[in-house]
Amino acid sequence: MMERSKIAPGHYIPPVIVATDPGNERYDGKEVSPVKLATAEPVSTFSVDVDTGAYANSRRFLSQGALPPKDAVRTEEMINYFRYAYPAPETRATPFTVTTDIARTPWNADTRLLRIGLRGYDLPRKERPPANLVFLVDVSGSMFSADKLPLVKTALSGLAAELGPRDRVSIVVYAGAAGLVLEPTNDTRKIREALEKLQAGGSTAGGAGLQLAYQIARDNRIDGGVNRVILATDGDFNVGVRDNKALIAMIEKERDTGVTLTTLGFGTGNYNEAMMEQIANHGNGNYAYIDSALEARKVLTDEMASTLFTIAKDVKIQVEFNPAVVSQYRLLGYENRALREEDFDNDKVDAGEIGAGHQVTAIYEIVPTGAKGWIAPRRYGDPVPAASTAKANELALVKLRYKLPDGDTSRLIERVVPTASLRSAGAPGSDMAFAAAVAAFGQKLRGDPLLGTFSYADIGALAGKQTNFWRQEFIRLTGVASGITPD
Numbered sequence: 001m002m003e004r005s006k007i008a009p010g011h012y013i014p015p016v017i018v019a020t021d022p023g024n025e026r027y028d029g030k031e032v033s034p035v036k037l038a039t040a041e042p043v044s045t046f047s048v049d050v051d052t053g054a055y056a057n058s059r060r061f062l063s064q065g066a067l068p069p070k071d072a073v074r075t076e077e078m079i080n081y082f083r084y085a086y087p088a089p090e091t092r093a094t095p096f097t098v099t100t101d102i103a104r105t106p107w108n109a110d111t112r113l114l115r116i117g118l119r120g121y122d123l124p125r126k127e128r129p130p131a132n133l134v135f136l137v138d139v140s141g142s143m144f145s146a147d148k149l150p151l152v153k154t155a156l157s158g159l160a161a162e163l164g165p166r167d168r169v170s171i172v173v174y175a176g177a178a179g180l181v182l183e184p185t186n187d188t189r190k191i192r193e194a195l196e197k198l199q200a201g202g203s204t205a206g207g208a209g210l211q212l213a214y215q216i217a218r219d220n221r222i223d224g225g226v227n228r229v230i231l232a233t234d235g236d237f238n239v240g241v242r243d244n245k246a247l248i249a250m251i252e253k254e255r256d257t258g259v260t261l262t263t264l265g266f267g268t269g270n271y272n273e274a275m276m277e278q279i280a281n282h283g284n285g286n287y288a289y290i291d292s293a294l295e296a297r298k299v300l301t302d303e304m305a306s307t308l309f310t311i312a313k314d315v316k317i318q319v320e321f322n323p324a325v326v327s328q329y330r331l332l333g334y335e336n337r338a339l340r341e342e343d344f345d346n347d348k349v350d351a352g353e354i355g356a357g358h359q360v361t362a363i364y365e366i367v368p369t370g371a372k373g374w375i376a377p378r379r380y381g382d383p384v385p386a387a388s389t390a391k392a393n394e395l396a397l398v399k400l401r402y403k404l405p406d407g408d409t410s411r412l413i414e415r416v417v418p419t420a421s422l423r424s425a426g427a428p429g430s431d432m433a434f435a436a437a438v439a440a441f442g443q444k445l446r447g448d449p450l451l452g453t454f455s456y457a458d459i460g461a462l463a464g465k466q467t468n469f470w471r472q473e474f475i476r477l478t479g480v481a482s483g484i485t486p487d
Contacts, residue, residue: 026235028274029071030335032448035374038323039382039389045218045344047337047351048118048315048360050306051072053265053277053289055081058445059266059473060291062480063218068445072273074332075442079361082438082470085361085431086119096120096354098413100453103428105365106436106462107454110372112425113436114417116317116398121307123356130166130225131308133159136213138200138233140175147291148267152232153195155264155296159230160191162304166225170216175201183464184220194351207247214316215224217259226308228285232264235272236313247275252350253282260353262307264299284313284353298470306355312402314351314410317362318344320397324388325419328367328375332439332448344401347410354402365450368422374450395419430464434471435461435479441478456482 038046054077061068086099119176135156143149159190160169160197163186171194182194213229221227261283263276272314273289280287286307288299299307316339321329343349354360367373369384396417401410440459444451460478463471 025069025072025269025271026274027071028278028327028336029069029073031396032443032446032450033331033333033335033338035328035330035450037328037381038321038326039384042323043320043341044329044331044364045316045318045339045341046331046334046362048317048354049334049337050074050354050360051077051277051280051287052081053077053273053287056289056291056295057265057271057273059477060289062240062477062484063291065480065484067481069131069486070446073442073445073451074336074363075263075439075446076337077333078442079333079363079435079438080359082434083359084117084361084435086117088119091174092121094411094413095402096358096405098398098400098415100415100417101419101432102395102417102425103432103436104425106428106433106458107440107451108365111365111367112422113428113432114366114396115432115435116319116362116364118315118354118358118360118400120306120354120356120358121310123309123311125164128164128305128309130164130222131168132220132222132225132227133167133169133308134213134217134229134233135169135171135195136209136229136233137171137173137195137481138175138209138231138236139173139198139200140236141424142234142270143267145267148234149198149200151266151290151293151296152264153198154280154293155300156230156232157192157195157289158297160188160195161298162301163188163191167239168220170220171195172209172213172216173198174212178209178212180212180216182475183284184216184236198360207250210247210250214254214259218254218257224312227259228262228308229259229283230262230264231279232266233277234267234270235263235265236270247279248282251279255282255284258311263287265289279375281352282350284310284350286353288353290371304341306358309356310405311356311358312354313405313407314347314349314352315360315400316344316349316351316356318398318399318401319364321366322388322391322394322396322419323384324392325369325395326366327369327371328373330365330374332363332365332443334362339439344399347403347408351401361435363435383397393419395422412419428462434463434466437478438474441474441481445481456485
């Protein structure tokens, strides 16, 4: 009789699951951002991103026994799925705090990691503005499976339970055509009954559904409140307005009226993630992928305030590195959020939003001047400007621009990162180590060659022991990835 194999304590052995074919799923991935020479391009500018869909979607693939497509992974959404130890604002004069720290890079002894963290103020339930929400639910035939419409019902029923007496919800559905199935109400029982009656069948007139949902939102607008459409779908539009550019143009027009858009993605096989992420960005909202009832609760109950209540809009980050201190750098993620340098001061350029209690994290990998970089020294390279040498005590200048939710003129925050923090940088502490581990995980799933031999096992070890459920799950996922593709 064969002896049962023994498993060492603390080791995670993933279950054997037959991987599913992603089929016609659509993604709009970008190449890993290139290395920049600080003498030639000292300034890096990007819009913030608080979406988390890429992480939950990647988890879905790993849970099914397959690595996610590289185009499905956005490193910034992996990092921003988790919360970090950033201090909350002491007052609301500025809607968020700005934190910077530096540590040695776990996968490259010659570089350092610069982390920039934003943390929005919390909004107690009694202070939340009234919400006018339109649930826009895809009930087409493609939504029939258990991970689609049934999960949509669970997710939106949970959100309905969080409503206050001043809030109201309407429900619009679409399949071959669009229709209003629930007039505005804050009666949780009526909302849940209307959701429970929904059935899937027919083609997908998503464009018509969006048009009707926006009309209902406008007709029931709450001045000074939250006016938002919440779209729940697999993104498989096949009737009416289907072109992404046409959808985006319509959504931007509605955005300018004060109605924002949150997209919740569901399902597998025909999932159109490219559209879901893009239209949420242009709708001044956010994008999440719901792969389980637990994720639904996290996004729509535990993080409801962050999901729905905006405290700052058009938030941009610009970092100017001092070439006398930093010779090369690269930003981990945010490829599809990159802005031109001149966009930073242009208040006409749209950027990301931050909700109550939201956190945003960006991580740069930098090469200190004199250390070995990714790009070899150039024979005819640009000399370090005298102005940079004169400010050798400054590593970088971090600038942020943002507008208040009802404002049209941006406000500026500036923070100098001192060179002394580079000299004193040690191995990343527990919070920074976990952020670095998640960043490395995202980059490795994308095939980043600059991670060298840093393995999934190394990433799991870097993350360290965790007590938080979601962080523990992350560590298990690194083990799953290692099992699928042994390092």
